[in-house]
Structure formats: structure tokens, C-alpha cells
Amino acid sequence: MAKKTKKKAKNRRSLVALISEATGHRYIIRKNNLNTPDKLKRRKYDPLIRKTVMYTEVNKNLGRNEVKPRKK
Numbered sequence: 001m002a003k004k005t006k007k008k009a010k011n012r013r014s015l016v017a018l019i020s021e022a023t024g025h026r027y028i029i030r031k032n033n034l035n036t037p038d039k040l041k042r043r044k045y046d047p048l049i050r051k052t053v054m055y056t057e058v059n060k061n062l063g064r065n066e067v068k069p070r071k072k
Contacts, residue, residue, distance in 0.1 A: 018055035023048045
């Protein structure tokens with residue numbers, strides 16, 4: 001008798017970061033790629049300047065895994 005394995009459901013949601021155009025502050029959110037395939041633009045509250053500004057979508061790990069040059 002062979003074991004029945006359940007197929008893993010495909011995750012339609014992905015992690016994206018919304019970055020403030022004014023200061024660079026980030027919000028990390030989950031986005032459904034089927035419903036919204038385009039890049040998100042939202043007006044959200046920026047706690048650094050205490051105002052609502054435009055936030056645009058980028059990949060979550062953009063700029064965090066850069067290879068730094070070795071010290072000589």
C-alpha cells in the first residue's frame with residue numbers, strides 16, 4: 001500500500017515591501033499576485049515625518065543581501 005500524500009497548495013501571496021518616497025521607511029506586507037499583478041502605490045502614514053506620503057512596492061529583500069567588498 002502506497003501512502004497518499006497531499007499536494008501542497010501554491011502560495012499566491014508573496015512578501016513585498018512598501019518604501020516611503022520621502023524618507024525610505026518600510027512597511028512589509030503580503031500581496032496577492034493574482035489579484036494585483038502590478039506594483040502597488042499606497043498613501044500611508046510615515047512615522048519619521050508624521051505625515052501621510054506615497055509608498056511604492058519593491059521586493060522585500062532589496063538591498064539587504066548585497067555583497068560588500070573585502071577590507072584590505
